[in-house]
Amino acid sequence: MPRPRHSLKGRQCGEEVDRISLRLAFRKAQAAAGDIVLLFADESEALTHPCPARAWARRGTDLRVSAPGQARKVAMMGALDWRDRRLIVATSKTRRSADFAAFLENLDHPCGPKPGQPRNPVVIVQGNGPIHTGKATRAAPAARAHWPSVGWLPEYAPELNDIETVWRDLKAHHLAHQTFTDTDNLDRTIHEAVEALNVERKPNPLANQRLSA
Numbered sequence: 001m002p003r004p005r006h007s008l009k010g011r012q013c014g015e016e017v018d019r020i021s022l023r024l025a026f027r028k029a030q031a032a033a034g035d036i037v038l039l040f041a042d043e044s045e046a047l048t049h050p051c052p053a054r055a056w057a058r059r060g061t062d063l064r065v066s067a068p069g070q071a072r073k074v075a076m077m078g079a080l081d082w083r084d085r086r087l088i089v090a091t092s093k094t095r096r097s098a099d100f101a102a103f104l105e106n107l108d109h110p111c112g113p114k115p116g117q118p119r120n121p122v123v124i125v126q127g128n129g130p131i132h133t134g135k136a137t138r139a140a141p142a143a144r145a146h147w148p149s150v151g152w153l154p155e156y157a158p159e160l161n162d163i164e165t166v167w168r169d170l171k172a173h174h175l176a177h178q179t180f181t182d183t184d185n186l187d188r189t190i191h192e193a194v195e196a197l198n199v200e201r202k203p204n205p206l207a208n209q210r211l212s213a
Helices: 014-032 097-106 135-143 163-175 183-201
Strands: 037-047 073-081 086-092 122-126 148-152
Touching: 014 037, 014 122, 014 148, 037 097, 037 163, 037 183, 073 097, 073 163, 073 183, 086 097, 086 163, 086 183, 097 135, 163 183
Parallel strands: 037 122, 122 148
Antiparallel strands: 037 073, 073 086
16 A cells, blocks of 8 residues: 655655655565564754754743853764664764765674674665765765675655654663753763663563463
């Protein structure tokens, strides 16, 4: 069934979105069976000023949060292991093609092949934005074509990237309503939040086991 595209009507290519959706469903089935490692990659950012999440206010009231100075940001480059529900994040001062390329190189250790150890094929799903299609970004996976293959998402289709939901959880439940003194403080909090989020999202090993008397 075609998915609704009300917010991006006129910008998405419906046929392409539906085609990629079917392909992702197949990839997820492969990952669930343990045949591949499926990573959803993307970037985001966090601010030193408070990020409002859910808050109460009187109807018609302009909700504002006071914060000193000018907001500064920390860029977050991330990959979500779809099956293990583990989020891998690197932070940087900028959000450029070279930063995302450096992050892809850092995935060599947790996700790349290791001598003498069997490893399932790795598929990295990412968007078609400028940061992903720049020369530096394309060179990173090309240089290590022996282990990851890249699955490109269609333009204007963030709903197909499963990491988007995790970014929202990270900001709404771990970084919201806080004022950070500087970017170093924010950077440390981001990594602590990622660790906490991974503990929360870790699959329950007893979920599919039966208890016998």
